[in-house]
Structure formats: C-alpha cells, structure tokens
Amino acid sequence: MRVAFLGLGIMGQSMATNLVKAGHEVAVWNRSAGKQVEGARAAATPAEAAQGVEVVWMAVSDTAAVESVLFGADGVEPSLTEGMIVVDSSTISPSATRKFAERVAKKGARYVDSPMTGSKVAAEAGTLLFMVGGDEADIERLKPFYAAIGKKLFHMGEVGKGQATKLVMNLQIALIYEGFAEALTLAAKLGVDAEKLIPLVNASMVKSGVVEYKAPFVLNRDFSPNFPLRLMRKDIRLALDAAKEVRAKLPALETVEEVYDLAIEDGHADLDYAATLLLLEKWAGVEVKGQAA
Numbered sequence: 009m010r011v012a013f014l015g016l017g018i019m020g021q022s023m024a025t026n027l028v029k030a031g032h033e034v035a036v037w038n039r040s041a042g043k044q045v046e047g048a049r050a051a052a053t054p055a056e057a058a059q060g061v062e063v064v065w066m067a068v069s070d071t072a073a074v075e076s077v078l079f080g081a082d083g084v085e086p087s088l089t090e091g092m093i094v095v096d097s098s099t100i101s102p103s104a105t106r107k108f109a110e111r112v113a114k115k116g117a118r119y120v121d122s123p124m125t126g127s128k129v130a131a132e133a134g135t136l137l138f139m140v141g142g143d144e145a146d147i148e149r150l151k152p153f154y155a156a157i158g159k160k161l162f163h164m165g166e167v168g169k170g171q172a173t174k175l176v177m178n179l180q181i182a183l184i185y186e187g188f189a190e191a192l193t194l195a196a197k198l199g200v201d202a203e204k205l206i207p208l209v210n211a212s213m214v215k216s217g218v219v220e221y222k223a224p225f226v227l228n229r230d231f232s233p234n235f236p237l238r239l240m241r242k243d244i245r246l247a248l249d250a251a252k253e254v255r256a257k258l259p260a261l262e263t264v265e266e267v268y269d270l271a272i273e274d275g276h277a278d279l280d281y282a283a284t285l286l287l288l289e290k291w292a293g294v295e296v297k298g299q300a301a
Contacts, residue, residue, distance in 0.1 A: 009033070009152060012057035012064045012084070014077050015098070016043040018233065019124065020067035022131035023097070023157045024048060030156035035061065039068070053082035063153065064094045070242055071100040078108060090116035093146055095153075097138070099123045099178070099243050102171040102250060105141070109167045118146045119167055123174035124158065127221065128234045135159040139177070141170035175247040179261055182244055182281070184218040186264050189285040192226065196294045203227060222282050229296065231279040231286070240281035241268040 009032050013024040016038040028034050028047040035049040035057040044050055051057035054077045058064050064084055066077055074096060079085050088094070094112050096105065096119075109119035120142035130136050138154060138161040140147055147163055154161050164173045188209075195205050206223045209215060225231070244265050251258050267284055274290070276283040289296060 009063065010061040011035070011153065012037070012051070012054070012061045013045075013048070014054050014057060014064065014066045014084075015039075015068040015073075016045065017067065017069070018128050018235075019097075019131045019136075021045060022128070022134075023065075023067060023136075026134045026157045027153060030152070032153070032156070035059075039073070054078075054084045055082050055087050058084040058087035058092075062092060063150065064088075064092065065097065065153070066095065067097045069098065069239065071098075071104045071246075074098050074100050074108065075104070079111065085111075085115065088112060088115035088117040092117040093120060093149065094118065095120045095122050095150065096171075097122050097124050099174050099239075099246065100171060101246055102168040102175070103253060105171045106168045118143070120146050120150065121167055121170040122150075122161075123170055125174070125177055126158075131157075138162065139164050139170045139173040141165055141167045141172075172250065175243065175250055178240065178243040179247045179258070181218055182240060182264050183260055184216050185222060185282065186267065186284060188216075188219050188222065189282070189288055192285060193288040193292050193294060196289065197292055225280070226282055226285060231276075231283040233278060233280045235281055236278055237268065237271060237281040237283055238277040241265065241272065244268060 011027060011032050012035045014037050016036060024034055024036050024045045028045060035051050036045050037051045037054050037057040066074060068074055068077055077083055094117055105121045112119045122138050122140045124136040124138050126136040134157050136158040138158050140161050140163050164170055192202055195202060209219055244261060248261060271284050271287045274287055276286060
C-alpha cells in the first residue's frame with residue numbers, strides 16, 4: 009500500500025522505517041532537513057508526499073504542527089482525495105482533532121486519530137500500542153500498517169477518543185513518575201540506597217510499568233530523551249485544557265505542571281521527562297556523582 013509518513017522524530021523515523029520493511033511504498037517528509045528513511049521516497053513538502061497515496065500518516069510535535077501539515081502552505085489538503093485516510097499519531101487536542109476531521113471530510117477523505125504509547129525502543133521494534141478513534145471500517149483498512157509498527161491497537165470510539173485516551177494515559181505516567189522521583193529524592197536524603205529500594209518497589213504493590221521502565225535509566229543517570237520533558241509538559245497542558253473544557257479539576261496534575269515549568273527553566277527541556285528528578289535533587293541539595301545527561 010502507498011503511504012505518506014510525515015514527521016521523522018524519535019518515534020516517526022522508526023515507524024516509517026518499519027513500514028518500508030513491511031513492503032509498503034512510503035513517501036516521507038520532515039520539517040527539518042537531513043532526516044531520511046532508507047527505501048522511502050523523500051518529499052520536499054507534505055503536499056508532495058501525499059500525492060497519489062492511500063494513507064497519510066502524521067507523527068509531529070503538537071496541535072499547531074498538525075494543523076500546519078494538513079492545512080498550511082504546502083500542506084496535504086490539496087492532495088486529499090475521495091477515500092484517502094489521514095491518520096494522526098501525534099498527541100494533540102481532542103477538540104482540535106474533531107475540527108480537523110470535519111475539514112478533511114469536506115475533501116471526501118477519512119480521519120483516524122491514533123496516538124501511541126511506548127518508548128523509542130518499542131518504536132524501533134514495532135511493538136507500539138495505539139489508542140484509536142475513528143470508524144471501524146477505516147481501522148480495518150489500516151490493519152496492515154498497524155501490523156508493521158505496533159503489537160496492539162485499542163479502538164476507543166469515534167474520532168477524538170484516541171487523543172482523549174492518550175491524555176488520560178500521559179496524565180497517569182506523569183503523576184506516577186513524579187511520585188517515584190520524589191520517593192528517590194527523599195530516599196537519598198534519608199540515606200536509603202536506591203539500588204536496594206527499587207527491587208523492593210518492584211516486588212511490592214507499589215510496582216508500576218513506569219517505574220520498572222524508568223528505574224534502570226535513573227540508576228545509570230541517563231536522561232537522554234526517550235520522551236523529551238518539553239513534550240510531556242505539552243501533554244500535561246493539553247490534559248489540563250481538556251479538563252477545563254469539561255469542567256474537571258486536576259489538582260495533582262496542576263502541581264506537576266509547575267515542576268515541569270521550573271525544570272524547563274532550569275535547562276532540562278530536551279532531556280527525558282525523567283529529568284524532573286534533577287530539579288527535585290537540586291532543591292533538596294542531593295549530591296550525585298557520575299551523572300550523565
């Protein structure tokens with residue numbers, strides 16, 4: 009099948025690579041020059057990439073980037089044709105997603121929101137999990153693509169529900185990790201060895217997938233970005249904005265947003281979101297040797 013893949017970031021480049029490996033005819037575009045995918049056709053614009061394809065798949069940074077890729081200068085809108093499917097694996101506003109879908113529909117094309125969860129490693133291995141909003145028939149047509157880049161998809165309902173679910177998931181990730189980071193900070197101040205603490209955590213009811221995945225990186229003081237802190241803050245703000253729209257109060261997330269704001273002010277925007285630990289340690293006066301960024 010013919011697909012245009014737009015956005016070759018940490019996740020997108022591996023996803024596009026796996027689509028090529030699965031035998032699909034792939035055209036790629038990235039906002040910044042220099043990124044390529046072996047076996048894919050490089051396009052100069054989103055519109056060029058989308059010419060003659062069956063599916064347009066996006067994985068870009070935020071709501072504004074999706075809008076630009078779809079409807080901006082050189083966006084895909086003029087290349088949309090009857091029956092084409094636009095898939096968005098970015099994490100963006102659910103309400104904006106519904107508006108984008110309505111505009112795409114005016115060209116006779118279909119829209120599926122399909123944000124993912126997983127790590128850089130999962131993207132490379134093609135084992136991502138997808139939260140999907142859209143029509144069942146459209147999702148059925150996309151299954152050959154999902155088979156190449158993920159291990160499971162969860163159909164959450166109509167367009168917009170995939171994005172809504174992703175915000176709910178990232179809310180939990182942010183809160184769980186922040187609890188872990190605060191626990192490590194207090195442990196350091198009380199003289200509790202983290203290398204002894206973490207096996208206990210993983211053997212107890214405190215265990216979580218977030219801690220299990222992040223602990224080895226934290227122990228190695230490796231804060232290289234699997235998911236940059238600035239993008240997690242973006243998702244936190246999206247969740248808070250969505251909460252305002254439906255009149256829900258999220259006090260814990262509001263507090264964590266402040267931590268992220270200050271961590272970015274402290275220079276950690278492009279590190280992994282696990283780097284909020286560095287700010288907590290700084291506030292607490294924890295001295296750490298052998299730290300790697």
